Amino acid sequence: MPSVTVPPAIDSDRLWSSLMRMAEVGPSPNGGSRRLAMTPEDVAGRQLLLDWVESLGCTWQRDRAGNLFIHRPGRENHLPAVAMGSHLDTQPLGGRFDGVLGVLAGLEVLRTLADNAITTRRPLSLIVWTNEEGSRFAPAMGGSGVWTGRLDEEAFFSATDSQGISLREAIHACGEGGDLPLGEPELDAYFELHIEQGPVLEEQGHALGIVTGVQGIRWYDLSLRGQSAHAGPTPMTYRRDPLLAATALIQSLKEQVMADPQGAARLTVGDFQVVEPSRNVVPGEVRLQLDLRHTDDKRLAELDAAVERLAGAAAEAEGVELSLQRRWHSPVTPFDDDLIASLRRAADARGLAAPAMMSGAGHDAVHLSHVTPTVMLFVPCRDGISHNEAEYAEPEHCAIGTQLLCDTVLERAERD
């Protein structure tokens, strides 16, 4: 028989002031945060959290990757813990909510239980994953990747930042490595609250989204090599211009993406570089990065074939050499049906309309879903802007998401 029947109310002011207090750790010039993974600012953010949870009587452990596990004992401590988590590291000019909200919502749940003198059946865990952003050390979602065994340890620890410092060295220098073996403790479930990082909830006027999975992602590195030549004396017909090939490829790929039958394909060219650029020189080489996403693995595979076909055709048409590297493939990740259903029940109980939606971005929850039942909740962020100092989520929306997290975590923690 569950010890809690009416879920306790979280304290929305306390949640907001924790968010604002954390934002001051590593403040960025225009009101955001700068806590790059395994820098003194990142450590200071973790320390602030630890000060808070220690005053609640929680204990904590770290693993070799610097992942931080905060424990709140249950009535039956031999059972696997129900976990909440996200990350505290940020982009170089990052916002105050991306990742932070998921961690501090977890803190607010622990505080709410303490206020109400509630001890859950199963123990609870609040997890801070190392280097989710991937902006100092590639790839993103590294801490959860290595903990779940889905990212190679060597790839994780040997990744270097722009100064040539490895993540292994940075963890050591910060004193953030611990003894907990990778993959421990065993978890009963994993919940992650996050801002949407896109415009859909806001546009549709919803305060909450129930995330049923994460769309598939494919990353590519392309290089096109032609013949550098003087812009003046070289007739068009003599040229082998890799920039013209690259722009033709992007346009034809865009057409495919816009014609997607489900309207769900996404194409981003986040980087496009001319090697040794000069105003009056036909480029000898251009390099570009493609990010391609879809909620349907079959369509993503078709688009992947289109990348290869269209890149080959564009290169051939301009007489340039193509090198196409597939850098990352994260297939469509479905979340756990039982957890989705419990979020739906909790939303209904609170009278909240919460659309089911796919996550456009990868999150630590993608890796977690492969080792434990996992689900996510989204709250809107203003204008869909994220990875930006201007990132903003309404206090009311943060509170609603945190309340739903509290409700479902409590239900899960009491279950037989």
Place this chain on the structure above:
Amino acid sequence: MPSVTVPPAIDSDRLWSSLMRMAEVGPSPNGGSRRLAMTPEDVAGRQLLLDWVESLGCTWQRDRAGNLFIHRPGRENHLPAVAMGSHLDTQPLGGRFDGVLGVLAGLEVLRTLADNAITTRRPLSLIVWTNEEGSRFAPAMGGSGVWTGRLDEEAFFSATDSQGISLREAIHACGEGGDLPLGEPELDAYFELHIEQGPVLEEQGHALGIVTGVQGIRWYDLSLRGQSAHAGPTPMTYRRDPLLAATALIQSLKEQVMADPQGAARLTVGDFQVVEPSRNVVPGEVRLQLDLRHTDDKRLAELDAAVERLAGAAAEAEGVELSLQRRWHSPVTPFDDDLIASLRRAADARGLAAPAMMSGAGHDAVHLSHVTPTVMLFVPCRDGISHNEAEYAEPEHCAIGTQLLCDTVLERAERD
């Protein structure tokens, strides 16, 4: 009555060994040269030339811009001089012929006259223009620009390199400034021999081209600004992606250029940058540089209108903001008909097929043509490659160009 009727023969081995000796001044890693304008290497190249011409009994002067004028007296020194010239400065990883050939061919003409004890009626001048390349200090063709009054003095002297050093400071530091007033001495004609820097002569199997003018050039700076956004959660229809606008613009402009009725339009995008690039972020801004050329001013004007129209349309279609700046316009420059005719006569006299052709690149001769009768000669360069350490011109072709230069300069210098 001319003092020379059969033109003397230049010494092709001497010319080649001078070219190879000059290439050793500021050698670049892969067999080219690195003599950036107004660096110690540039000064050393000029000094080597001065050592050579002083041994011929020539005198020299410099103006404030560092332009170097070498004088060979004639029989009637009150007459304006017949001038030959080009430049000794190179690209950062430059070739051994671009500019250098024109100067050392002029040296070879002076040496040939000395060998044959010929004194021309008019005095001769061999000119080394400052900063033709424009790679350390923009714009290109600066020394001839300021000397002819077509480039503003302030724009010339205040241009800074990537270290913030102004050309004024660099000329002073090198001790290359002189007393000769800008615009002096008065010239009777200006001849410039140059490598073609393109593939046409080589493809057509010609050793020589008679340059009837220089095509028109237009330079543009474009910036397109949209909204930076996360590549994952942002549906295509919500995006304002400046990179997609830029690639659409380039493709539509390319279509216009390829459909040119005269087949003479040229489009180069030498630089294309994403501001704050990141693999999984829709760019907030891209910047690009366009170089557009045509041998017909009317068509160039039509293409200029097309740039504005197509850029506006591409920006509107993606909902991004456009900033379009016209950076440079050099109209089509015709060379002097009499000098063209005398080159033709000289080529015929030597039994050389020499097609009339337009120059694709700007040269100091463009500026000179506005103050004195001017013409250029081209010799082929291997694979049309220039601005590159691999630049190469056959000794035989260098010799043929230099012989024609000698023949026509002598004819001009004797004329009534």
